[in-house]
Amino acid sequence: MSSPTGPADGLPVRMPRPRQPGRHRRPEPLVAPEGAPALVLAVPGTPSSATRSLAEEVVSIARSELPGLDARIGYLDGDNAEFPSLQAVLVRAAEERTARFEQARAAGMDVKMPDGPVAVVVPLLAGPDSALLRQVRQALMESRVAAELTDVLGPHPLLAEALHVRLSESGLARADRARLFTVATAADGIILASVGGAEAVQAAGITGMLLAARLAVPVMAAALDQEGSIASVAEQLRSSGSQQLALAPYLIGPEIEQGLVEEAAKEAGCSAAESLGPYPAIGKLALAKYTTALGIVPQQAQSTSVR
Numbered sequence: 001m002s003s004p005t006g007p008a009d010g011l012p013v014r015m016p017r018p019r020q021p022g023r024h025r026r027p028e029p030l031v032a033p034e035g036a037p038a039l040v041l042a043v044p045g046t047p048s049s050a051t052r053s054l055a056e057e058v059v060s061i062a063r064s065e066l067p068g069l070d071a072r073i074g075y076l077d078g079d080n081a082e083f084p085s086l087q088a089v090l091v092r093a094a095e096e097r098t099a100r101f102e103q104a105r106a107a108g109m110d111v112k113m114p115d116g117p118v119a120v121v122v123p124l125l126a127g128p129d130s131a132l133l134r135q136v137r138q139a140l141m142e143s144r145v146a147a148e149l150t151d152v153l154g155p156h157p158l159l160a161e162a163l164h165v166r167l168s169e170s171g172l173a174r175a176d177r178a179r180l181f182t183v184a185t186a187a188d189g190i191i192l193a194s195v196g197g198a199e200a201v202q203a204a205g206i207t208g209m210l211l212a213a214r215l216a217v218p219v220m221a222a223a224l225d226q227e228g229s230i231a232s233v234a235e236q237l238r239s240s241g242s243q244q245l246a247l248a249p250y251l252i253g254p255e256i257e258q259g260l261v262e263e264a265a266k267e268a269g270c271s272a273a274e275s276l277g278p279y280p281a282i283g284k285l286a287l288a289k290y291t292t293a294l295g296i297v298p299q300q301a302q303s304t305s306v307r
Contacts, residue, residue, distance in 0.1 A: 032068035038093045038119040039071045039290040044132045045254035047075045047083035054278050061283025076135045090143040094118045117148040120293045122286045125152040126250050127203045129196030150289035155203050158281035160210035163248050166273040172246040173215055189242025190219040191233050193264055194250040204250045224264055234268035245270035252276050
């Protein structure tokens with residue numbers, strides 16, 4: 001029985017675990033620095049409720065990875081309060097930053113306007129698309145706001161993982177090569193469908209090599225926006241011995257017209273997986289582009305030099 005001051009004699013006493021020193025210390029959680037620029041997700045395509053839901057989920061993932069992050073959504077073709085344009089979102093971010101500074105000065109605080117960009121703009125694109133990126137740059141220029149534009153999200157191993165998951169969800173690939181069961185509909189050749197012309201196909205090919213390593217089947221990239229590209233790649237795969245093809249959209253979703261993937265799959269005579277959508281890796285990659293642009297890195301366990 002315990003006494004008011006502790007356990008009764010003979011009972012073990014639970015002591016607090018000592019803080020682990022050196023390399024075994026847990027890293028402190030990373031939070032957004034005070035006054036950090038906003039992360040503005042530049043969303044292509046025609047705005048819709050589905051597009052908004054996708055974008056909101058992506059920024060939600062980014063916020064969960066970096067508490068305190070000011071994340072916003074700007075639409076390349078937006079033009080109202082429900083779907084604000086990228087230019088309008090940038091202007092609003094600049095106005096709010098100035099207002100916070102003026103309020104602090106009015107309260108007697110000795111503060112300086114932060115140096116650096118007002119926002120870091122991250123295109124919601126898996127691969128390069130010169131036409132869409134031109135729209136992003138135009139919006140930045142017309143906003144007259146100090147903003148930094150990052151690269152697109154790919155190529156990246158996390159996108160190969162996302163493609164693998166989408167294929168397995170559609171029954172077109174094994175979920176895990178290590179498992180000893182087969183999927184009757186598993187493809188033995190993958191068409192990696194991108195948009196953005198030759199540059200996009202080349203970039204998609206890099207992620208395609210990573211996907212091929214995961215699936216142990218050939219993967220070839222093709223362009224949805226180039227006539228005959230999908231059919232040509234399908235023929236190449238079949239000529240090399242693949243009998244059951246699958247189309248994997250190397251796309252997040254909003255950047256293409258609805259139905260384009262289905263038309264391409266019909267042209268290739270195969271089934272198609274879903275687009276990448278708000279797969280968790282998309283939010284993490286968007287955040288990684290933001291933190292890299294600002295030089296923010298996770299606080300590791302004070303490195304191995306700490307003894």
